[in-house]
Amino acid sequence: MTTRGLTWDHPRGYDALAAAARQVNQTRAIPLIQWDKQPLEGFESAPITELCASYDLVVLDHPHIGEAVVEGCLIPLDDLFSPEKLAAWETDTVGPAFASYQWDNRHWALPLDVATQVMARRPDLLPDAPTDWDAVEHIAATHPVALSLGGPHAFLNLISMAAGRGHVIAGDDMLPDDIALDCLTRLRRLAAQAPRGTVDKNPIALLHAMTHGDDIALIPLIFGYVTYAKAARPVAFSDTIRAPGGKGGVLGGTGIAFSARRDPDPAILDHIEYLMRADTQAGFIPAHGGQPSARTAWENPDVNAASNTFYRDTLATAEHALLRPRFDGFPAFTNAAAAHLRMALTKGHDDGATLTALRDLWRDARARARGDLDDERT
Numbered sequence: 001m002t003t004r005g006l007t008w009d010h011p012r013g014y015d016a017l018a019a020a021a022r023q024v025n026q027t028r029a030i031p032l033i034q035w036d037k038q039p040l041e042g043f044e045s046a047p048i049t050e051l052c053a054s055y056d057l058v059v060l061d062h063p064h065i066g067e068a069v070v071e072g073c074l075i076p077l078d079d080l081f082s083p084e085k086l087a088a089w090e091t092d093t094v095g096p097a098f099a100s101y102q103w104d105n106r107h108w109a110l111p112l113d114v115a116t117q118v119m120a121r122r123p124d125l126l127p128d129a130p131t132d133w134d135a136v137e138h139i140a141a142t143h144p145v146a147l148s149l150g151g152p153h154a155f156l157n158l159i160s161m162a163a164g165r166g167h168v169i170a171g172d173d174m175l176p177d178d179i180a181l182d183c184l185t186r187l188r189r190l191a192a193q194a195p196r197g198t199v200d201k202n203p204i205a206l207l208h209a210m211t212h213g214d215d216i217a218l219i220p221l222i223f224g225y226v227t228y229a230k231a232a233r234p235v236a237f238s239d240t241i242r243a244p245g246g247k248g249g250v251l252g253g254t255g256i257a258f259s260a261r262r263d264p265d266p267a268i269l270d271h272i273e274y275l276m277r278a279d280t281q282a283g284f285i286p287a288h289g290g291q292p293s294a295r296t297a298w299e300n301p302d303v304n305a306a307s308n309t310f311y312r313d314t315l316a317t318a319e320h321a322l323l324r325p326r327f328d329g330f331p332a333f334t335n336a337a338a339a340h341l342r343m344a345l346t347k348g349h350d351d352g353a354t355l356t357a358l359r360d361l362w363r364d365a366r367a368r369a370r371g372d373l374d375d376e377r378t
Contacts, residue, residue: 002031005057005256009037010204012113012227013059013254016254016290017275024271029285032267033057040202041151049073052259055151057268059254060109062100066328069103070370075258075357076106080269093345095248095318101255103326109255110276111293115250116222116240116321117148117160118314120208123236125217132241133161133186136220142271143217146186146194147345150202151333154345155338155358156250157325158183163247164240164290170325170375173360184351190220191345199346204252210235223252228289229310237310239317248317253293284325325374 007013014037032112032126036055038046040107048064050074060068068074079088086107090098094114096299119129125267126143130136147157158167167175174180191199198206203223210216211231221240228235240249256272258264274280281294286303297303298311298318324330337358344354366373 001265002085003033003056003264004054005033005035005059006051006055007035007037007059008042010225010227010256011289012225012291013037016285016288017059018326019288020271020275020284025084026272032271033117036175037060040204052261056259056264057263057272058257058259059112060257061253061331062109062251062255063324063326063330063334064099065103065108066103066326066330066369066371068108069106072329073260074108075260075264076108077110077258080264081273081302087275090295092278092293094293094298094315095321096251097253097255097293097321100251100323100326101257108295109257110272111253112256113254113291114293114298114318115223115225115252115291116314116318117156117194117221117252118240118317119218119220119238119337120207120222120224120228121218121233121238122214122216122233123334124233125214129236129238130218130241136218136241137186137189139218141188144192144215145190145218145220146198146206147190148201148203148206148219149191149198149338149342149345150200150205150332152186152338153222154187154342156335157187158341158358159324160221160240160247160250160322161186163250164242166243168247168322172359172363172366174359180355181351185357187309187341188345188348188351192348199342207235214268219248223249224291224310224314226286226310227289229308230306234308236308236313238313242317242320246320247322248320249322251318251321253291293322327366327373328370329368330363333361337361 021033048068049071051058097111104357133311162179167179207228224237280295281292282300285292304312
């Protein structure tokens, strides 16, 4: 029986998986694997239970893990791969990406792809990257500086800025008053100067606009996509603004998980092992438009030469990336919080009232969560 997999609709999310599927399928009478794709918005917010009911393999984001475990819709990888293999993959994974898929002392997905919020700029319009937030605001007075506010990203900007100063989202208050208010005020000032029409764009649309026109010179926080580092008018990606001891940008990327709807056969396990192999991560995946998870690939000179040093220039951020909460209900909270924050930023609402509203949503989400909260586990 053919294994059905679901990934997301972008060359970075689909092309390497599809190419590997063609490679393994060509010698078989019945295809081993078939990949479908969904839009980025579905990947970020679609209920994991619905996806697992229809697919054998699901490419997911780590904040969905708490819900998936509560619903029992994934097979723990400890039942499929040896401890030695899991340990080896963990050792070679960039930053906290492998750990992001661990919950209840089990492993639930393999980090196929690693991304974090980083800084993006057009080097022909802005030769040097700013090194602090005051410099970002100074640039915004003379250059078009956009914010990534579409979908869940408005809220991710807030917690990333706070984490860069050493404050990780947790507890009933979510973030300390002074830190949260300072970040909200800065976001509001930058949003007031952002180029027209950028407020609702997702990261892919913003980066596409950067490579196809001169309307955006800088985005201080946006998920990195190697695709746009190699464009005709390339985007230069660099590390986020981070104080000593602070976290890098929010961790993104994708994990590949086995749904509980049927047991995988040995051939598909072998295929997933092939995707995770160091030589595949540093060779086949980047050669087919993918963005690997292995440190071996991120540090590889040939991979960096082919990507305008995308990996080398953002590795420090990836190694120190902020791991988002993964408790049951966090993705839905993020979408609701981001929608409120986006409205507040664009309409210039009072920052204190905005923080109160975000905390109300946060506390309600924590109260409704099934299972443990992240900060109860650490």
